[in-house]
Amino acid sequence: MARQQTISNKLVWTVLAWILGATIFFPILWTVLTSFKTEAQAISIPPVMFDFDWTFENYETVQERSNYSRHFWNSVVISVGSTLLGLLIAVPAAWAMAFVPGKRTKDVLMWMLSTKMMPAVGVMIPIYLMVQSAGLLDSKTALVIIMMLVNLPIIIWMLYTYFKEIPGDILEAARMDGASLKNEIIYVLTPMAVPGIASTMLLNVILAWNEAFWTLNLTAAKAAPLTAFIASYSSPEGLFYAKLSAASTMAIAPILIMGWFSQKQLVRGLTFGAVK
Amino acid sequence: MGQITLKDITKSFDDTQVIPPLNLDIKDGEFVVFVGPSGCGKSTLLRLIAGLEDVSSGDIVIDGNDATHAAPSERGLAMVFQSYALYPHMSVRKNIAFPLKMAGLDKDKIDEKVSGAAEVLNLTDYLERRPGQLSGGQRQRVAIGRAIVREPAAFLFDEPLSNLDAALRVNMRSEIIDLHHQLKTTMVYVTHDQVEAMTMADKIVVLNAGVIEQVGSPLELYHSPKSRFVAGFIGSPKMNFIPGTANNDAAFEIGVRPEHLLVVTEGGEFRGKVASAEHLGSDTFVRVDVPGVGEVNARVNGDIDVNYGDEVGLQINGPVYRFDEDGLAI
Numbered sequence: 304m305a306r307q308q309t310i311s312n313k314l315v316w317t318v319l320a321w322i323l324g325a326t327i328f329f330p331i332l333w334t335v336l337t338s339f340k341t342e343a344q345a346i347s348i349p350p351v352m353f354d355f356d357w358t359f360e361n362y363e364t365v366q367e368r369s370n371y372s373r374h375f376w377n378s379v380v381i382s383v384g385s386t387l388l389g390l391l392i393a394v395p396a397a398w399a400m401a402f403v404p405g406k407r408t409k410d411v412l413m414w415m416l417s418t419k420m421m422p423a424v425g426v427m428i429p430i431y432l433m434v435q436s437a438g439l440l441d442s443k444t445a446l447v448i449i450m451m452l453v454n455l456p457i458i459i460w461m462l463y464t465y466f467k468e469i470p471g472d473i474l475e476a477a478r479m480d481g482a483s484l485k486n487e488i489i490y491v492l493t494p495m496a497v498p499g500i501a502s503t504m505l506l507n508v509i510l511a512w513n514e515a516f517w518t519l520n521l522t523a524a525k526a527a528p529l530t531a532f533i534a535s536y537s538s539p540e541g542l543f544y545a546k547l548s549a550a551s552t553m554a555i556a557p558i559l560i561m562g563w564f565s566q567k568q569l570v571r572g573l574t575f576g577a578v579k
Numbered sequence: 580m581g582q583i584t585l586k587d588i589t590k591s592f593d594d595t596q597v598i599p600p601l602n603l604d605i606k607d608g609e610f611v612v613f614v615g616p617s618g619c620g621k622s623t624l625l626r627l628i629a630g631l632e633d634v635s636s637g638d639i640v641i642d643g644n645d646a647t648h649a650a651p652s653e654r655g656l657a658m659v660f661q662s663y664a665l666y667p668h669m670s671v672r673k674n675i676a677f678p679l680k681m682a683g684l685d686k687d688k689i690d691e692k693v694s695g696a697a698e699v700l701n702l703t704d705y706l707e708r709r710p711g712q713l714s715g716g717q718r719q720r721v722a723i724g725r726a727i728v729r730e731p732a733a734f735l736f737d738e739p740l741s742n743l744d745a746a747l748r749v750n751m752r753s754e755i756i757d758l759h760h761q762l763k764t765t766m767v768y769v770t771h772d773q774v775e776a777m778t779m780a781d782k783i784v785v786l787n788a789g790v791i792e793q794v795g796s797p798l799e800l801y802h803s804p805k806s807r808f809v810a811g812f813i814g815s816p817k818m819n820f821i822p823g824t825a826n827n828d829a830a831f832e833i834g835v836r837p838e839h840l841l842v843v844t845e846g847g848e849f850r851g852k853v854a855s856a857e858h859l860g861s862d863t864f865v866r867v868d869v870p871g872v873g874e875v876n877a878r879v880n881g882d883i884d885v886n887y888g889d890e891v892g893l894q895i896n897g898p899v900y901r902f903d904e905d906g907l908a909i
């Protein structure tokens with residue numbers, strides 16, 4: 304009786320999870336499908352799912368009209384650059400907070416998180432003006448710095464929770480075993496923290512890659528990443544759904560592929576500490 | 580050599596003093612056990628000796644050298660943690676070799692010493708495994724192996740057996756005792772379990788709220804406790820405490836160990852009804868509800884025929900300990 308109940312319970316949850324998963328995935332699937340349709344089929348009512356004439360013409364047009372590789376390169380530089388710069392600052396910060404906490408450590412952490420609760424538009428004008436007066440509008444440098452600052456609280460929080468999970472006993476054991484601070488960090492701390500640093504890095508590359516507000520507002524042509532590449536197909540020329548979809552597919556493909564290959568690492572990273 | 584002297588050391592966390600001024604001498608080769616209830620400052624004291632915490636005042640002298648401000652790695656001591664604290668990303672071999680690697684020994688020498696330690700501790704077949712693939716007892720052995728390869732001046736153990744099940748605990752206890760006989764190195768061992776203290780120690784240090792209540796050999800503590808606290812802590816089952824007046828004694832309180840009471844049918848100092856009788860075969864534990872005194876425990880021979888509800892007498896057949904209002908022995 305009890306057993307039957309758990310089985311049907313499991314079934315209900317499985318079905319619900321699949322429905323939720325499919326709902327989340329559907330827009331992406333639809334975008335990819337639409338990118339292979341003609342503009343007419345893309346807006347046809349009733350919509351067609353698979354039953355249309357597959358065509359690559361949207362991709363060809365998009366390739367001709369804009370410079371995908373430059374946008375792609377800008378995206379790579381901004382997302383990877385901001386993440387690495389962020390780690391450089393966040394690793395020592397998180398070490399200090401996890402291993403030598405002070406009385407106000409918890410408050411500092413909460414304060415950092417609270418900056419994420421402020422809507423970005425709220426600081427849009429001051430930041431725009433600062434970037435402008437620094438002469439950094441439409442530059443990758445500005446975006447690397449802004450993206451780093453935007454994601455820094457998340458990077459520090461993730462690393463902090465990771466480092467917190469490293470038992471202090473083990474570090475003390477290393478000290479008793481005669482390890483200097485340098486050797487303690489090289490042989491004990493870092494190897495244990497590498498999975499945490501890696502998943503933090505992955506997640507933040509994804510966040511920075513997908514970020515659209517600052518990338519759209521602070522770039523024009525030179526430094527524009529793939530988010531701007533997509534946006535350029537949305538408004539000015541009227542709505543070309545098929546081409547917009549092709550551009551979107553090209554923009555999300557790299558990060559989707561990267562995410563697919565590193566999903567194990569990512570899931571572990573996001574649930575670390577929650578499930579032991 | 581492993582001679583440790585604590586001179587007037589104190590330790591405070593923020594404003595709370597956990598260890599009031601404390602003096603202690605540990606001789607070379609001695610097996611010293613710090614025992615006391617949870618939270619009394621045993622681990623703190625051990626960590627002060629290890630150098631993992633700084634003393635607030637006072638001096639620590641190891642083998643004649645002032646080690647008060649020396650880093651843990653400079654004190655020549657090895658520690659075994661309650662959680663084992665093995666390096667999870669290293670094989671057993673690398674775990675045991677780690678202190679030797681840090682000491683800069685060459686590879687052949689390290690291999691030789693690791694093999695030696697593995698043999699002593701029955702770990703030879705597990706050298707290539709990770710700590711996660713070992714049982715609790717094996718992990719404990721690895722932690723001990725990591726400590727012994729360095730040939731430290733002294734070993735520090737912080738409740739090393741409390742994560743093991745009862746049967747394994749008894750085994751590991753004798754293994755550590757054997758190890759001490761073999762190595763003859765000073766061992767400082769922390770536990771809250773008075774049975775562990777009694778069975779292992781040359782010298783027991785009883786701690787209560789950071790204060791040393793008494794230092795002595797197991798039998799000294801058993802036979803002549805200096806305070807009610809020590810009397811109640813050492814010995815199992817616990818000593819009975821009875822108001823002096825209940826036995827026409829001028830002392831504030833008297834103490835009688837359960838094994839120093841006889842259960843009799845007629846007479847006896849106290850009379851009451853049997854609340855429970857546990858027949859273990861070798862012994863019988865009898866709990867008697869004495870009106871005006873409370874429950875009194877007696878440990879008598881295994882063949883006695885007493886049962887729940889019987890009206891019996893308890894006759895004192897051994898020493899009576901006497902305490903004043905402050906719990907000090909008179």
Ligand SMILES: Nc1ncnc2c1ncn2[C@@H]1O[C@H](COP(=O)(O)OP(=O)(O)O)[C@@H](O)[C@H]1O
Nearest residue numbers: 592593597615616617618619620621622623624
């Ligand atoms: N790092 C610390 N900060 C503040 N208080 C501590 C710290 N470590 C231990 N204490 C306090 O010191 C007392 C003794 O702790 P401890 O030495 O761990 O006791 P034991 O090992 O005997 O159980 C406890 O009251 C504990 O709360």
Ligand SMILES: [Mg+2]
Nearest residue numbers: 621622623738
């Ligand atoms: Mg403790």
